[in-house]
Amino acid sequence: MGKRLFASVMGYATWREPYVRVVPFAGRYSPKPHDVIVGIVQDVQKTFWLLDIDASRWAPLHTSGTSWEPGPGELDQFLRIGEAVLVAVENLDATGKIGVTMKGEGLGKLSGGTLATVSPAKIPRVIGKGGSMIHSITQLTGTQVAVGQNGRIWIEGSSEGILRVRECLRIIETEGQRSGLTERIEGFLRSTGPTDDTGPRMPPSADEDRPDRNGAREEPSGPDDAPDIPSNESHEGEGSWET
Amino acid sequence: MGNVGAKEIPQLLSADGRRIDGRRLDELRSITMKVGPLTRADGSAFVEWGENKVMAAVYGPREVHPRHLMQTSKAIIQCRYNMAAFSVDERKRPGQDRRSQEISKVITEAFESVVFTEEFPKTSIDVYIEVLQANAGTRCAGLVAASLALADAGIPMADLVSAVAVGKVAGRIALDLKKEEDNFGEADLPMALVPQSGRLVLIQMEGHMNRDELRQALDLGTKGCREIYERMREALRAKYDTPGRAEPAGVPA
Numbered sequence: 083m084g085k086r087l088f089a090s091v092m093g094y095a096t097w098r099e100p101y102v103r104v105v106p107f108a109g110r111y112s113p114k115p116h117d118v119i120v121g122i123v124q125d126v127q128k129t130f131w132l133l134d135i136d137a138s139r140w141a142p143l144h145t146s147g148t149s150w151e152p153g154p155g156e157l158d159q160f161l162r163i164g165e166a167v168l169v170a171v172e173n174l175d176a177t178g179k180i181g182v183t184m185k186g187e188g189l190g191k192l193s194g195g196t197l198a199t200v201s202p203a204k205i206p207r208v209i210g211k212g213g214s215m216i217h218s219i220t221q222l223t224g225t226q227v228a229v230g231q232n233g234r235i236w237i238e239g240s241s242e243g244i245l246r247v248r249e250c251l252r253i254i255e256t257e258g259q260r261s262g263l264t265e266r267i268e269g270f271l272r273s274t275g276p277t278d279d280t281g282p283r284m285p286p287s288a289d290e291d292r293p294d295r296n297g298a299r300e301e302p303s304g305p306d307d308a309p310d311i312p313s314n315e316s317h318e319g320e321g322s323w324e325t
Numbered sequence: 326m327g328n329v330g331a332k333e334i335p336q337l338l339s340a341d342g343r344r345i346d347g348r349r350l351d352e353l354r355s356i357t358m359k360v361g362p363l364t365r366a367d368g369s370a371f372v373e374w375g376e377n378k379v380m381a382a383v384y385g386p387r388e389v390h391p392r393h394l395m396q397t398s399k400a401i402i403q404c405r406y407n408m409a410a411f412s413v414d415e416r417k418r419p420g421q422d423r424r425s426q427e428i429s430k431v432i433t434e435a436f437e438s439v440v441f442t443e444e445f446p447k448t449s450i451d452v453y454i455e456v457l458q459a460n461a462g463t464r465c466a467g468l469v470a471a472s473l474a475l476a477d478a479g480i481p482m483a484d485l486v487s488a489v490a491v492g493k494v495a496g497r498i499a500l501d502l503k504k505e506e507d508n509f510g511e512a513d514l515p516m517a518l519v520p521q522s523g524r525l526v527l528i529q530m531e532g533h534m535n536r537d538e539l540r541q542a543l544d545l546g547t548k549g550c551r552e553i554y555e556r557m558r559e560a561l562r563a564k565y566d567t568p569g570r571a572e573p574a575g576v577p578a
Contacts, residue, residue, distance in 0.1 A: 088484070091476075091479050092477075107479065
């Protein structure tokens with residue numbers, strides 16, 4: 083409309099020379115190739131499972147994307163409805179179909195543990211710069227954590243450990259826009275540290291290998307951390323503003 | 326109210342041009358809007374408009390439930406307008422009736438013209454509108470609530486849809502009828518507008534108006550819709566304006 087620009091969704095608007103970028107506040111997870119995500123089996127078919135990945139569509143996981151070789155109709159011997167898996171987005175086609183695979187470092191069925199959910203937009207914050215946040219959290223709570231880009235986070239460890247991770251996620255989700263978040267999370271965990279009976283049950287050393295379980299993968303998305311403190315202001319999207 | 330025997334028509338307009346609740350002809354009832362009261366829905370909004378109370382929730386885009394409704398090139402929008410049994414004086418028989426089916430349909434069609442459905446092929450965007458308390462103009466209140474809920478759900482749209490009813494009361498064109506004016510007035514005309522483009526996406530009428538009155542009603546309704554539109558934008562902004570954060574600066578209102 084002439085010189086006016088309109089966003090189609092509500093979000094943070096940032097101006098950079100000829101472009102305006104709007105980072106949406108809300109919306110479902112939109113898959114990108116190579117994203118590591120947590121899916122929950124919704125349906126078992128002859129040759130594939132259908133996973134709910136919190137996107138707009140379910141994603142098929144074909145047997146070819148796994149290391150298993152079930153015969154036809156034997157798929158539910160490997161994965162049943164309701165079970166969770168860590169998978170990677172493999173391809174996206176124009177019709178919006180989301181292909182996922184379970185072949186890859188750290189991917190596979192998630193057994194034991196529990197799932198937590200945060201907004202997919204907050205995932206870069208959960209991981210932190212270079213995985214610093216997730217590293218601190220796993221270290222200080224003695225848990226294993228797998229972070230899916232779709233906002234689902236799998237946690238395994240002692241029940242105290244899990245509760246403390248959940249509390250961290252809550253803090254990140256509600257105060258994620260403030261700076262120095264990793265320090266504050268560390269402070270929180272250390273201050274509540276005396277309940278370090280988590281130690282004996284789950285030696286912190288055991289989780290050493292965790293952060294890179296997928297944390298490593300997430301790092302490339304680190305740059306997205308940038309809009310940490312939105313230099314500008316929030317706009318609601320339908321809003322109009324001259325450019 | 327509830328006094329079935331009383332068929333007496335109330336005086337809808339006083340000598341000094343005030344309406345039954347003291348409003349002027351071009352005045353809206355008081356409106357409050359809250360965005361995001363339902364945390365488990367993808368988007369939600371609660372609107373109190375005069376004595377109407379309406380909650381809207383949006384889910385999706387998600388898998389299409391009755392599978393045959395799926396469209397390969399775009400998302401479908403499924404709206405359900407429903408009135409609670411306790412929303413009116415005399416108990417409303419629960420469930421979909423002809424009236425609520427019609428309203429669901431016209432609201433769906435209003436949104437189909439603004440939502441970018443092509444971005445989500447083979448999915449469904451489900452909109453639920455629950456009227457908790459009714460006092461005329463619930464389809465407009467429902468539309469406004471649903472519009473906010475869609476924006477809250479992060480669903481891409483060309484614009485918010487704003488809505489209001491206009492009507493003819495005691496021979497005059499009036500904005501935003503309340504129950505008595507709707508029941509005893511000469512005409513009721515709910516309309517929904519896409520304010521930025523000026524496009525009408527819903528228009529219905531009951532009763533009689535002549536051509537000049539209709540023109541006048543549309544002008545008044547357009548003005549009302551724009552006023553409500555501003556309130557909607559404020560409500561959306563309010564959700565994300567935490568007290569500690571800087572006020573939006575460069576936004577032309």
